[in-house]
Amino acid sequence: MAFMKSAILVCVTAVLTVYLPQLWIKTRPIITSGTVEPGFEPVAKLFRKNFENGVEYPSGGSAFSVYYKGSKVVDIWGGYADSEAGRPWKEDTISTFFSTTKGMAALCIAILVDRGLLDYDKTVASYWPEFAQNGKEKVTLRMLVNHQAGLSYTSEKVTLELMEDQDALGELLARSPPAWEPGTAHGYHAITFGLYLSQVVRRADPKHRTLGQFFKQEIAEPFGIDFFIGLPLESFHRNARLMGNANSVLLSLLRGLSSPLNRQLMLAMATGKSDMSKILEVGWETVDGSVLMRPETLALEQPSAYGVGTARAIATVYGILANGGRTKEGKKLLSDNIIKKIISEAQIDGSIDRTLGLPTVNNLGFLIDEYEGSAQFGHPGSGGMQGRADPQKKIGLSYLSSYNSEFGFGDDPRFTSLQAATHKCIEELEAKRP
Structure with a gap:
């Protein structure tokens, strides 16, 4: 009897410990804030409604930002940066963007091409001689940024300790053989994409900066972009606490079976038509959600996944690119000629990505998509x-x-x-103009 009482007490305590905090989180007041320009009020209303009707998750916080014709028109945020501590999401709250970081890595390469320091059609080995090992002699920079180099995973494990030593990491990447003949197929380089690009930047940049350092000094500081590839320890206090499926890629996919895209990836993995399991096997330590809340982890440069910043920052960058590569005041970030090539030179052939098991279109490091008949480029991120x-x-x-x-x-x-x-608001505004 005493044992039963103890067992019941333990069970009740466990239930209360697990579920009472969640109940408190769900009953916390909904907090949203920010600004919108006239005509975009419906976006802010929908953002709050998403928190009210469960589209947004009560245990998290979010932000959404839009630039239109060079001007900021939406900048809103809501929820909690740390729901357990009751810390609201604020204007300067930052969080991990995961693979959206790849778009910023691709931008660094595009800027170096724009300056004549890189050429998409030259071999990677022409900038990085050690790269020409084990069948990679003819790999061009274009193949690398377009996920066609066959380097979606390495022959040896990539670890956090290794990522602290750029020289040792570079040696591993240089000697790793391609998984398929470069240029014959494409497969998402989920973990390796930014690591390889950073090694290229180190050699092409006259100052021999890493990609994260290049981004900071050539993009973030000159254009006021609150985004980091290698988060300074002194900025970690602004970082939101990750919630949800960050700790399990498989759990994320299983919970997302309502998504046709997730179902396709799961099928590809189950039938051996996806390299995702191999990618995770050699690089899981670096993308395990449990390590991404450590300041020392985010301080490392992983231009494939560790980018941390605000929604406003990424919207600012893409707002400039959408505006011909210049700010509203005329300050140049990237030539319009290269921006046009991102979409115009994309090969839309329906070919299947070897990693994802899905037909994807990539060009110059960006994912090409379409919305209501209008071509777009950028990059999504996990979660x-x-x-x-x-x-x-x-x-x-x-x-x-x-x-x-x-x-x-x-x-x-x-x-x-x-x-x-957002698009509906813009359509209505455009319809009112003479």
């Missing part, structure tokens, strides 16, 4: 993160959340609902 540019309509937007949902292909309803509302 629903998003950043994209629409040069035709001159829109740059970004979505960020501390709650990692099961939607990682740009089909997260939190983002898609806000995107639709």
Whole structure:
């Protein structure tokens, strides 16, 4: 009897410990804030409604920002940066963008090409001689940024300790053989993309900076972009606590079976038509959600996944790119000629990505997509993160959340609902103009 009482007490205590905090989180007041320009009020209303009707998760916080024709028109945030501590999401709250970081890595390469320091059609080995090992002699920079180099995973494990030593990391990447003949197929370089690009930047940049340092000094500081590839320890206090599925890629996919894209990836993995399991096997230590709340981890440069910043920052960058590569005041970030090539030179042939098991279109490091007949480029991130540019309509937007949902292909309803509302507002504004 005494044992039964003890067992019941333990069970009750466990239930109360697990579920009472969640109940408190769900009953906390809904907090949203920010600004919108006249005509975009429906976006802010929908953002709050998403928190009220469960589209947004009560245990997380989010932010959404839009630039239109060079001007900021939406800058809103809500929820909690740390729901357990009751810390609200604020204007300067930052969080991990995961693979949306790849778009910023691709931008660094594009800027170096713009300056004549890199050429997409030259071999990687022409800048990095040690790279020409084990069948990689003819790999061009274009193949690398377009996920066609066959380097979606390495022959040896990539660890956090290794990422602290750029020279040792470079040696591992240089000797790793391709998984398929470069240029014959494409497969998402989920973990290795930014690591390889940073090694290229170190050699092409006259100052021999890493990609994170280049981004900071050539993009973030000159253009006021609150985004880091290698988060300074003194900025970690602004970082949101990750919630949701950040700790399990498999759990995220299983919970996201309502997404046709997730179902396709799961099928590809189950039938051996996806390299995702191999990618995770050699690099899991570096993307395990449990390590991404450590300041020392985010301080490392992983330009594939460790980018940390605000939605406003990513929207600002894509807003500039959508505006011909210049700010509203005329300050140049990237030549319009290269921006046009991102979309115009993309090969839309329906070919299947070897990693994802899905037909994807990549060009110059950006994912190419379309919305209501208008071509866009940018990059989604695991858990629903998003950043994209629409040069035709001159829109740059970004979505960020501390709650990692099961939607990682740009089909997260939190983002898609806000995107639709934004486009509707712009259509109505344009219709009113003479």
